[in-house]
Amino acid sequence: MISQVNVSAATPMGATLVDGGGATFRAWAPRASAAVYINGTFGGTARVGQTDDLLLAKDANGYWSGFVTEAQEGDFYHFWVTGNGSRGYKRDPYARELATDVVFPNCSCIIRSATAYPWHDSAFMTPDFTNMIVYQIHIGTYAISKSGTASTFLDVVGKIPYLVALGINVLQPLPVDEVTFERR
Secondary structure, eight states: OOOOOOOTOOOSSEEOTTTSEEEEEEEETTTTEEEEEEEEEETTEEEEEEGGGGGGEEEEESSSEEEEEEETTOEEEEEEETTTEEEEEEEOOTOOOEEEEEOOOOOOEEEOOOOOSOHHHTTTTOOOOOGOOOEEEEEHTTTTOOEEEEEHHHHHHHHHHHHHHHOEEEEEOOOOOOOOSSSO
């Protein structure tokens, strides 16, 4: 089983870089009855497969966790889950970045520091409730540019000036869900 160094009940979900090197990995997979493995390229070395040295430890609440000493900023990873009715590679829902190594949804996740992204929202203030004009939006269907292809967050970003011109000051994305079928 993979190391449990630096892992506790307070370990954050996803991949978290640890001071001094390495990263913890934590995923909630209560229906993963058999195993959850961490696979990836850590410190330039590929570590793949369903072997004991990549097996995450499971706690009583369905959380799987472990620590990889060689993991560092920019490394690719994903989970291999064996559970009831499903087995295979799964992306980390807490990943801070997705790779472009293969086409979504089969891409890897990238380990990033929680403080690496330069947020530019310090001056943002939520509009007063009485002045909110809320627009609910389904990202996949709002800004379709090519038939048969779902729109993306970046497609929607291009439409924000139009929405602002309409007076909308709150954009509420509807839940983002994956679907198991191809779009036609």
